[in-house]
Amino acid sequence: MALAEPHHILPLPVFDKPVKLLIVVAPYYRDVADQLVEGARATAAACGAETDLAEVPGALEIPTAIAIAERLAKYDGYVALGCVIRGETTHYDTVCNDSSRAISLLGLQGACIGNGILTVETKAQADVRAEAAGQNKGGGAAAAALHLIALARKWAGTTRSIGFGA
Template identity: 75%
Template sequence: MAGSETHYTLPLPAFAKPVKLLIVVAPYYKDIADNLVAGARAAIEAVGGTHDLIEVPGALEIPPAIALAARLSNYDGYVALGCVIRGETTHYDTVCNDSSRGLTLLGLQGACLGNGILTVENRTQAEVRADPAGQNKGSGAAEAALHLIALARRWSGTSRPMGFQAGDEIKMAGGTDTV
């Protein structure tokens, strides 16, 4: 069982310039969400960062809220927090898969985010994972966002476009050609 495993966690990055994150939480299970938020806040504050917090109705609304913020505001990163507990219908699968897919797509588009949406079989699993004195998955999500922000800052100004660009030389079997 994962509870008895030991895991390596990267040390928190240091920032020369302060970071500001947006925590987006779906408080459907309020006590669990509050614990996730407490863990995320502690991790952000540990690096001297600041945060804003917004609430959305459910896990499916988290990716669109982050997408809006990424387009319309100036956050360095985002923390997605919520909890989906398996019920009697396939709605659980839809919510888990689509919220995760939405966050993955945002990340692939360059958003520095940590996914702290718990997907569990029962409330007990959620409580253990959300507890700041337990598995502290809220902190883990914030730490993931912080590490991605550090990478983005490290690599900023060094971006290279993907694919061929005008003037690139291409080595071909019969010699070299210029695009």
């Protein structure tokens, strides 16, 4: 069981300039989504970050919304929140794999994204992971985005030469 294993959590980064996060949530399971958002907002506030919220129909739409915002809006980072509970068909696998892969691809293109889309077997598992006073996976996703923003700001303006030197 993962709860029994010790793990290290990085302290939240400190910023000298304002941070603006977009939380993109699929509220298919509204009570779970609300807990995830609560945790994400609290973690963002602890760093002094401002948050906006966008709701989308499902987990598959989360990466698309982030891609649109990355292209058209002014956010430093993104928090992807939602919940996928295994059902009777393979649709679960498609939603889990495709949403995760799309978020990873956006990250590899430079978007600072914390992935807090829960992929669970039961609603009870989702409740435990989402609870802001418990495992707080929404807060963890916000922290991940904030850490990536801190790294991006640290490395901004540094360049490496490409190809052969003279």
